[in-house]
Amino acid sequence: LSYMFIAHDLSIVRHISDRVGVMYLGKMVEIGTDEQIYDHATHPYTQALLSAVPVPDPTGRENRERIILSGDIPSPANPPSGCRFRTRCWKAEERCSTEVPLLAVPELLKGPAAHDSACHFAEVVAPVAA
Ligand code: SF4
Structure with a gap:
């Protein structure tokens, strides 16, 4: 039995999914196993x-760094050039406005962390405390 589960709450997705795809503005930006994501x-x-995933343990809440995105989601009918996420991305550089990032395994990622990511500057950050 296979099924596709679509949700905005990643904490729920983790409990029922083996493979997870993250979409932004109608495009897949990252795909991997639940562990990789x-x-x-x-x-x-x-x-x-x-x-932004709620953390039930107050200690874990204190230790995590919340990333607040600025700006509004652009219109899917008129998406930004290059990377669709660039107008809200804190890592955006010039290249992001001219070159669409491919959904592929970044060269720097090896071992269990290697999975598809559509970012010119993809890198693993410390996992969120759960
Ligand atoms: S750093 Fe990655 S996610 Fe951010 S704008 Fe550039 S390509 Fe897009």
């Missing part, structure tokens, strides 16, 4: 979503 997220949008 939750423990080795590389795309800034995924990292921002994970930082």
Whole structure:
């Protein structure tokens, strides 16, 4: 039995999914196993979503760094050039406005962290305390 579960709450998705895809403005930006996405997220949008997942343990809440995105979501009918996330991304550089990042495994990622990410500057950040 296979099924597709679509949700905005990544904490729920983790409980029922083996494979997770993260979409932004109608495009897939990161795909991997549940472990790769939750423990080795590389795309800034995924990292921002994970930082917003509610943490039941007050100690864990204090230790995590929340990423607050600025700006509004652009219109899907008129998306930004290059990377669609660039107008809200804190890592955006000139290249992001001219070159669409491919959904592929970044060369720097090896081992269990290696999975598809559509970011020119994909890198693993410390997982969110759970
Ligand atoms: S390609 Fe650039 S704008 Fe897009 S997510 Fe990566 S760093 Fe941010």
